[in-house]
Amino acid sequence: MNEEQRSLLLQCSSHFAPPKGVKLSYGTAGFRADATLLRSTVYRVGILAALRSLKTQSVIGLMITASHNKVSDNGVKIADPNGGMLSQQWEPFADALANASDPSELLQLIDDFVRKEGISFDNGRPAEILLGRDTRPSGKLLVDAARQGISSIIGAISHDMGVLTTPQLHWMVRARNMGIKSTEHDYFQQLSHSYKCLVELIPNGKDVSKSNDKVVVDGANGVGGDKLEVLKHLCGGLIIEVRNSSKGEGALNEGVGADFVQKEKVVPSGFSPSEIGLRCASLDGDADRLVYFLMQPDSKMIDLVDGDKMLSLFALFIKEQLNVLKDNENETPCPYHPSLGIVQTAYANGASTSYLKNLGLDIFITPTGVKYLHEKASEYDIGIYFEANGHGTILFSDRILSWLEARNSDLSSSSTESQKAVLRLLAVSKLINQAVGDALSGLLLVEAILLHTGWSIQKWNELYRDLPSRQLKVKVVDRTAVVTANAETVVVQPAGIQEAIDSETAKYRHGRCFIRPSGTEDVIRVYAEAASQEEADSLANAVAKIVDQFLGSGSSQ
Numbered sequence: 001m002n003e004e005q006r007s008l009l010l011q012c013s014s015h016f017a018p019p020k021g022v023k024l025s026y027g028t029a030g031f032r033a034d035a036t037l038l039r040s041t042v043y044r045v046g047i048l049a050a051l052r053s054l055k056t057q058s059v060i061g062l063m064i065t066a067s068h069n070k071v072s073d074n075g076v077k078i079a080d081p082n083g084g085m086l087s088q089q090w091e092p093f094a095d096a097l098a099n100a101s102d103p104s105e106l107l108q109l110i111d112d113f114v115r116k117e118g119i120s121f122d123n124g125r126p127a128e129i130l131l132g133r134d135t136r137p138s139g140k141l142l143v144d145a146a147r148q149g150i151s152s153i154i155g156a157i158s159h160d161m162g163v164l165t166t167p168q169l170h171w172m173v174r175a176r177n178m179g180i181k182s183t184e185h186d187y188f189q190q191l192s193h194s195y196k197c198l199v200e201l202i203p204n205g206k207d208v209s210k211s212n213d214k215v216v217v218d219g220a221n222g223v224g225g226d227k228l229e230v231l232k233h234l235c236g237g238l239i240i241e242v243r244n245s246s247k248g249e250g251a252l253n254e255g256v257g258a259d260f261v262q263k264e265k266v267v268p269s270g271f272s273p274s275e276i277g278l279r280c281a282s283l284d285g286d287a288d289r290l291v292y293f294l295m296q297p298d299s300k301m302i303d304l305v306d307g308d309k310m311l312s313l314f315a316l317f318i319k320e321q322l323n324v325l326k327d328n329e330n331e332t333p334c335p336y337h338p339s340l341g342i343v344q345t346a347y348a349n350g351a352s353t354s355y356l357k358n359l360g361l362d363i364f365i366t367p368t369g370v371k372y373l374h375e376k377a378s379e380y381d382i383g384i385y386f387e388a389n390g391h392g393t394i395l396f397s398d399r400i401l402s403w404l405e406a407r408n409s410d411l412s413s414s415s416t417e418s419q420k421a422v423l424r425l426l427a428v429s430k431l432i433n434q435a436v437g438d439a440l441s442g443l444l445l446v447e448a449i450l451l452h453t454g455w456s457i458q459k460w461n462e463l464y465r466d467l468p469s470r471q472l473k474v475k476v477v478d479r480t481a482v483v484t485a486n487a488e489t490v491v492v493q494p495a496g497i498q499e500a501i502d503s504e505t506a507k508y509r510h511g512r513c514f515i516r517p518s519g520t521e522d523v524i525r526v527y528a529e530a531a532s533q534e535e536a537d538s539l540a541n542a543v544a545k546i547v548d549q550f551l552g553s554g555s556s557q
């Protein structure tokens with residue numbers, strides 16, 4: 001770094017003093033905290049984004065969002081050149097930057113890191129960053145802080161893309177770096193076009209117009225509902241009714257949204273008994289999560305159709321297309337057997353994992369956080385990953401995409417079943433976001449597959465019956481005292497706690513229980529499954545007490 005760059009960094013960062021007594025961590029999905037604490041963090045992440053862009057010689061994304069958290073919170077995360085999460089190797093640097101106590105410590109950290117990573121400041125291409133934010137009122141000020149961080153690196157350019165869903169920003173970063181069309185309009189065009197392709201490929205004999213019922217979508221009072229209002233007009237006959245867009249009175253994520261619906265299993269605000277029997281869905285505050293649900297008559301409760309069920313629906317559809325290709329191998333000059341992998345976390349309902357195993361699928365469990373699931377899924381030709389809370393997508397390797405494109409040209413004069421299967425797989429790869437889980441593209445894929453199969457949401461929900469489960473949060477003195485192993489299913493510290501959990505779990509039929517420190521909230525999460533809801537509740541409560549005994553005073557929520 002030259003003198004000019006050093007003094008610019010020192011001077012700019014003196015305007016962004018970090019909050020006193022707060023330790024920040026990049027966590028499961030970027031930095032998150034009360035929005036009033038985040039100015040200096042976001043400024044510093046702006047610097048990091050510019051350095052990441054110089055290092056990778058690519059466009060980088062910076063998103064201001066706290067997803068499903070309350071409206072007074074906010075957060076910041078980075079999208080890497082491929083549209084995925086920030087490389088985990090850079091997370092310790094992000095933590096160190098955010099926690100540096102003054103400008104000179106900050107400068108020293110940057111200096112050391114730049115040297116270690118061999119980042120060059122004058123090799124031609126300037127740093128370039130796309131900025132996005134959700135609908136939180138604090139977003140504008142924080143985008144401004146990010147811009148100032150970016151301009152603390154000489155020559156760096158930022159583009160403010162305005163209010164976006166998180167997956168839109170990730171999609172744009174990926175598209176920009178691939179040199180393909182990357183505007184919001186292009187995003188809507190690609191999704192709607194590939195949705196319509198899938199509908200056109202529905203086998204003859206299925207009367208699409210007859211199943212033309214509607215889906216009612218809860219937008220969490222956030223950005224997702226607003227974007228869906230635009231997208232729905234491009235999707236032909238599909239009828240989407242949006243509730244809880246950001247234009248209404250309700251507060252973001254309050255009594256609404258995918259996180260609320262999945263965790264509480266109750267009807268979100270804005271829905272009335274007239275929706276009983278209809279297909280309903282919920283997005284989270286930044287629209288990277290999606291769950292479906294059915295309202296139960298005469299009750300506030302819902303039947304939840306969660307991320308695991310979406311994964312199962314997608315896996316069945318993809319497997320069906322691959323089977324068509326396998327059965328008609330003689331039609332393709334160079335047969336090849338792509339690998340199909342399923343990736344879940346310990347939060348996946350045990351019934352879903354059994355169901356997928358019975359389908360003969362290859363299943364892998366990773367720690368919580370899409371950065372882990374995404375990485376694993378990308379090892380397969382087609383990798384499908386989902387968290388139970390509804391964040392997930394389907395990844396296609398370059399190898400299978402080239403193979404499908406080549407088969408499509410070979411078969412283009414015929415209209416065989418194989419060609420239709422090839423076209424469907426290609427359409428799915430364009431519809432479903434290849435960068436990150438995306439509620440809008442997920443919704444369109446679910447809708448297309450339900451039309452294709454002719455299934456109602458009830459039929460889909462009956463693929464298997466969820467084991468009753470309960471999640472609790474326990475506040476403890478220091479959640480980092482809990483260290484886990486085996487994809488977070490076993491606690492290795494503090495000593496003795498796992499044995500206590502095991503002996504409690506053994507008392508329950510189909511009992512399964514684990515604890516882990518949250519990466520987004522200051523709590524320990526408890527997850528329990530058992531044969532009945534009463535037993536799952538009782539196991540979760542008993543283990544919450546154990547957590548309390550081992551880790552100091554707190555209260556379960």
Ligand SMILES: CC(=O)N[C@H]1[C@@H](OP(=O)(O)O)O[C@H](CO)[C@@H](O)[C@@H]1O
Nearest residue numbers: 028029369370387389518519520521
């Ligand atoms: C149990 C649960 O839902 N955990 C969520 C939550 O992470 P925690 O580390 O559990 O706080 O937020 C993450 C980011 O949105 C999401 O990836 C993850 O699945």
Ligand SMILES: [Mg+2]
Nearest residue numbers: 067284286288
């Ligand atoms: Mg989210």
